[in-house]
Amino acid sequence: MKPTVAVHKFSSCDGCQLAFLNAGEALVTLAGLVDIVHFAEAGYLDEEARVDIAFIEGSISTPHELERIEKIRKNSGFLVTIGACATSGGLQALRNMHDKDQWVEGIYALPDYIELLKDSRPVSEFVKVDLELWGCPINTRQLVMAVRALLFGVLPLEEHDKVCLACKRQQQVCVMVTKGEPCMGPVTRTGCGAICPSVGRDCYACYGPSELPNTAAMARRLQGLGLPPEQIAKRFSFINNHAEAFREEAKNWQGAKS
Amino acid sequence: MSSAVFLPHADSQRLFDLLHGAGYQTLAPQARNGAIQFAPLASAQGLPWGQHDEQRPGHYRLEQDHSPRAFAWANGPQALKPLLFAPQETLWQVERDAGGQMRFAAVAPPQQARAVIGVRPCDLAALKIHDAHFLGGARDGHYAARRQGLLLVAVNCSHPAETCFCAATGDGPAAAEHSGYDLLLDELDEGFILRAGSETGRALLGQLGLPAASAAQAQQAERQQQDARDIQQRGLPKDVSQGLQGQMDHPRWQQVAERCLACGNCTSVCPTCFCHSEREQPALDGVSSEHLREWDSCFTSGHSYLHGHLVRESGAQRYRQWLMHKLAWWPEQFGRIGCVGCGRCISWCPVGIDITAEAAALCQGEQA
Numbered sequence: 261m262k263p264t265v266a267v268h269k270f271s272s273c274d275g276c277q278l279a280f281l282n283a284g285e286a287l288v289t290l291a292g293l294v295d296i297v298h299f300a301e302a303g304y305l306d307e308e309a310r311v312d313i314a315f316i317e318g319s320i321s322t323p324h325e326l327e328r329i330e331k332i333r334k335n336s337g338f339l340v341t342i343g344a345c346a347t348s349g350g351l352q353a354l355r356n357m358h359d360k361d362q363w364v365e366g367i368y369a370l371p372d373y374i375e376l377l378k379d380s381r382p383v384s385e386f387v388k389v390d391l392e393l394w395g396c397p398i399n400t401r402q403l404v405m406a407v408r409a410l411l412f413g414v415l416p417l418e419e420h421d422k423v424c425l426a427c428k429r430q431q432q433v434c435v436m437v438t439k440g441e442p443c444m445g446p447v448t449r450t451g452c453g454a455i456c457p458s459v460g461r462d463c464y465a466c467y468g469p470s471e472l473p474n475t476a477a478m479a480r481r482l483q484g485l486g487l488p489p490e491q492i493a494k495r496f497s498f499i500n501n502h503a504e505a506f507r508e509e510a511k512n513w514q515g516a517k518s
Numbered sequence: 519m520s521s522a523v524f525l526p527h528a529d530s531q532r533l534f535d536l537l538h539g540a541g542y543q544t545l546a547p548q549a550r551n552g553a554i555q556f557a558p559l560a561s562a563q564g565l566p567w568g569q570h571d572e573q574r575p576g577h578y579r580l581e582q583d584h585s586p587r588a589f590a591w592a593n594g595p596q597a598l599k600p601l602l603f604a605p606q607e608t609l610w611q612v613e614r615d616a617g618g619q620m621r622f623a624a625v626a627p628p629q630q631a632r633a634v635i636g637v638r639p640c641d642l643a644a645l646k647i648h649d650a651h652f653l654g655g656a657r658d659g660h661y662a663a664r665r666q667g668l669l670l671v672a673v674n675c676s677h678p679a680e681t682c683f684c685a686a687t688g689d690g691p692a693a694a695e696h697s698g699y700d701l702l703l704d705e706l707d708e709g710f711i712l713r714a715g716s717e718t719g720r721a722l723l724g725q726l727g728l729p730a731a732s733a734a735q736a737q738q739a740e741r742q743q744q745d746a747r748d749i750q751q752r753g754l755p756k757d758v759s760q761g762l763q764g765q766m767d768h769p770r771w772q773q774v775a776e777r778c779l780a781c782g783n784c785t786s787v788c789p790t791c792f793c794h795s796e797r798e799q800p801a802l803d804g805v806s807s808e809h810l811r812e813w814d815s816c817f818t819s820g821h822s823y824l825h826g827h828l829v830r831e832s833g834a835q836r837y838r839q840w841l842m843h844k845l846a847w848w849p850e851q852f853g854r855i856g857c858v859g860c861g862r863c864i865s866w867c868p869v870g871i872d873i874t875a876e877a878a879a880l881c882q883g884e885q886a
Contacts, residue, residue: 286802289802289803290802292803293802293803293804404802405799407802408800408801408802408804411804412800412804417797420819421782421818421819421820422779422780422781422782422818424781424782424783424786424868425781425782425786425813425814425815425818428605428782428783428786428787428813429605429606429786429812429813430605431555431595431596431600431605432551433550433551433552433553433555433595434578434595434783434866434868436576436868437576437577437578437865437866437868438551438552438553438578438579438580439552443868445781446779446780446781446783446868447779460551471818471819472780472819472831472832472833472836474775474776474778474779474780474833476776477776477777477778477779477869478779480777480869481576481779481868481869
């Protein structure tokens with residue numbers, strides 16, 4: 261019997277699920293290795309199925325999502341979060357810092373139909389997560405590495421070094437040193453392949469905090485490059501704003517005087 | 519010293535043609551993405567004519583002016599390191615055959631004859647260290663193959679950057695005889711003085727049939743070398759290795775860790791750093807795998823992770839490992855310090871940490 265896999269969607273843009281759908285040949289190989297029993301975007305529907313591996317995309321933002329994730333946890337062997345939303349609460353966690361009711365009333369004509377939890381939070385704040393894949397979005401390489409390791413019965417190597425290591429291995433020229441760009445590479449988790457610096461722009465930390473992120477030194481460097489406090493706060497309050505290291509550093513600069 | 523000959527700038531292409539004729543692919547410095555980088559180049563026109571580099575801690579800018587020179591800059595982020603010690607490469611592959619047997623196969627590195635034009639004396643010094651590391655003791659086949667095909671055309675440095683301190687480490691700005699080059703250039707406003715440093719170099723140079731350099735040109739080159747020495751402001755403390763002994767608990771480690779991003783950029787641009795990690799990259803079907811080696815750094819957690827225990831958890835411990843290995847412990851391994859004064863770690867540190875300033879503070883003891 262082949263291991264069974266489910267891909268579940270919560271509050272998200274569906275982009276991480278594309279790491280499966282855009283996998284090309286790997287998707288054919290994968291289909292031979294596992295039975296995909298639930299993956300709505302690909303047309304498989306069996307949300308309640310018991311599976312060996314469940315991939316979770318999206319943050320927990322509504323009472324219904326909370327019920328669903330608890331049920332999925334019970335039905336799943338390994339639970340793997342994919343992407344910034346499921347792993348750190350996502351871009352939508354920006355609302356955690358504001359009055360959500362005011363936003364809902366300002367945006368929707370009939371706010372009564374909108375049911376929200378107080379915050380948008382990562383899956384790990386509600387149920388046990390066995391493996392987290394960071395990124396906005398994650399890529400096929402990460403996914404293949406994770407699936408292969410799980411099928412071998414081990415966890416994949418954690419990729420938590422700084423983006424700079426990958427950037428320098430590619431012999432990219434540092435955009436911070438040569439152009440004064442506010443590159444977040446030195447505090448950001450690797451895995452993307454240093455995409456932004458390789459096209460001459462600054463990393464915006466979409467893979468979340470690296471291990472040992474010296475966010476205070478990073479923020480002071482951004483200040484030295486001429487960023488005012490609110491811009492420094494925004495560098496940390498972006499896609500992974502709810503990740504602890506970034507959230508705490510952002511607080512130091514929100515409302516600070518330049 | 520072999521006799522010096524002169525090649526006018528207008529005839530620079532002859533050097534490229536000579537090397538091509540001898541079967542070498544030529545790599546040369548070029549201004550790319552805001553920095554001087556080594557890349558394949560067939561035409562002398564592609565050299566960074568009129569380019570200057572402005573380097574300070576955490577700062578590198580190129581500027582172009584009407585200088586008639588191609589080497590009026592100090593260095594870029596790369597030395598010879600990436601050409602010999604690949605940033606990422608597959609060392610071997612393994613495949614499970616139909617009978618379930620594991621079949622291992624070594625991956626041979628490409629056999630290439632490459633000539634690098636524009637190697638700095640500090641890079642030659644770093645190369646000697648890498649040769650000792652990768653070729654002495656357990657010989658690294660991949661490094662050895664690349665090294666064997668390499669021809670070195672060095673250029674004495676006439677424009678050190680503010681971050682340079684090769685004069686203090688004794689590795690520049692002029693290349694010593696027997697420092698490993700095949701050809702050596704001194705650039706003057708009107709062209710190059712060339713010398714050979716190896717049999718291969720001598721044979722190549724003979725083919726060009728160039729006139730001897732004049733006494734005035736030789737004097738000018740010497741004066742230029744002296745100026746390049748005198749202009750350097752940075753240096754390492756005298757007897758730095760000795761001075762660092764007993765400073766393992768110095769408060770300065772914590773102070774520098776407050777600034778240090780532990781990004782590892784200093785180690786990536788360092789021409790003598792050689793740390794790497796190895797890992798498996800299995801194919802999705804689980805039938806085959808590649809064994810990868812890639813540049814690692816003493817600033818990563820993996821570097822000191824031992825069986826469930828992270829030895830160097832803090833930035834202070836990691837920075838200390840880097841500086842102490844380079845300046846205090848290296849002499850035991852290689853008979854000299856692991857720093858050649860190129861200044862790259864100073865310029866390419868995003869927060870501009872200066873190894874010379876840190877070493878000076880640490881050697882002053884705890885009162886500092």
